[in-house]
Amino acid sequence: MAIVNVGFLQDLLHTITQRDSRAMRRARQRGLPDSAADLIDACRTLMDSDGEASSIALAQRALDIYKSLATDEKKAFFQSLARDFSADRVAIEQAYGAWQSHHDEATLGQLFAACEPARQELLRRLNLPAGGTLELVRMRQTLLEVMGDDPELRAVDADFQHLFGSWFNRGFLVLRRIDWQTPAAILEKIIAYEAVHAISDWQDLRRRLDQRDRRCFAFFHPATGDEPLIFVEVALEPAIPERVQAILDEDTDGAADDGPLTTAAFYGISNCQRGLRGISFGNFLIKQVVTELSRELPDLRQFVTLSPMPGFRRWLDELRRAEPARLDAETLATLDRLDDPDWVDDPSTQETLAGPLRSLAAHYLGVAKRRGNTPLDPVANFHLGNGARLERINFLGDRSAKGLETAAGMMVNYLYVPDEIERNHERFTADGHITQSSNVRDLSRRARKMIQENPAP
Secondary structure, eight states, rough: OOOHHHHHHHHHHHEEEEEEEEHHHHOOOOOOOOOHHHHHHHHHHHHHHHOHHHHHHHHHHHHHHHSSSSSHHHHHHHHHHHSSSSSOOOHHHHHHHHHHHHHHHHHHHHHHHHHSSSHHHHHHHOOOSTTHHHHHHHHHHHHHHHTTTTTTHHHHHHHHHHHHHHTOOOGGGGEEEETSSOHHHHHHHHHHHSSSOOSHHHHHHHHHHHSSSSEEEEEOOOGGGTSSSSSEEEEEEOOOOOHHHHHTTTOOOGGGSSSSEEEEEEEEEEEEOGGGGOOOSSSSHHHHHHHHHHHHOOTOOEEEEEEOTTTTTHHHHHHHHHHSSSSSSHHHHHHHHGSSSGGGGGGHHHHHHHHHHHHHHHHHHHTOOOOTTTEEEEEEEHHTTTOOOOEETTTSSSSSSHHHHHTTOOEEEEEEOOTHHHHHHHHHHOOOOOBHHHHHHHHHHHHHHHHHHOOOO
16 A cells, blocks of 8 residues: 655645745736736635635635735725625525425525525635635734724624634634743734733833743734734732832832732733634633643732723713713712823822722723623723623723823722632623622722712703
């Protein structure tokens, strides 16, 4: 029996498809600029292809055309996906009729297959070339930028979400420690993708990675190579931190001089790929980081975040402007001090604002909901969904310009208690229950006295 060298065949297949792809690119370079119509033609050819080698080359050709298009042409391509690559209505009606007649698993499977839009199979085929997954993530990023409220484009986005939900299943993610020995190409991406507290330069990055009281972890996916999906920055502290500047501005690991490092504080969690917005990587990502830290540092006793409240100031300003008034007159008058750009440097104003802001922040995080019974604040939704407890509200936790603009300087600690994570997650998922400390509950009760739920007209 002949022995087949699988590795050789794979290399040969890759070489053939790369050669075909380069030839196609050279041919296009001699002609006119590509258009959405050219891309649609390439996609139709791809859908008609049966051979694996030719399908990979055709998919690469389609992706190359897509990358060459201007934004308006990309939008036209998405609109064509909505119109021309939807499900076949005639096939749906026939499959539904067969299911009504038989009500068996076979006809049910045929109905499911008929209901699937053709663009889902197209996206699967576009995923065939090396690097195809990352190109599709970037494709969705553009779709999110151009779709607005267009219901047809939202249907296309639903197909991306459906496929990404399977492709980026939690089981595929790999957790890796990021330190100063990590390849520079990855470190450059960490600098670029930091979305919470900007990294100013390489020295700033080294301080966050190389000090003995700092850790950084990133999640990767096999199909995206060295492109991180999400990364977590950790400060090791002697107690739960209240202010992020004390972490960001430290030039040395001075926290170690204040006592044993018993607390791991997650002060920066950044989603790196905007094309994966709204795609759940599964719950318990933080739990895996907790497990990793506990294995390395068994003396750690507390695992908390020092988290931003990115929508708090906008929500607060809408509350202040509401007609009829939603806040009582005394609270409205107090909050007028926020309009003074120098309020943050005036101790008297700070003292006046601290109580109302902490109470209203507790209400915003623990009571204010969007449709679907999930918290209005996206960061709260992430941590509570991961099984955390809403632990403490920190006045002027972030005095940076961004922190003041987006959250009036407020920050919050979410506490991860390993033995409670799964229970908290289940209660939050089942009925939206938010586990809170007694301190936060007290603040929420005070907020109820300030907010008129049913204001008089």
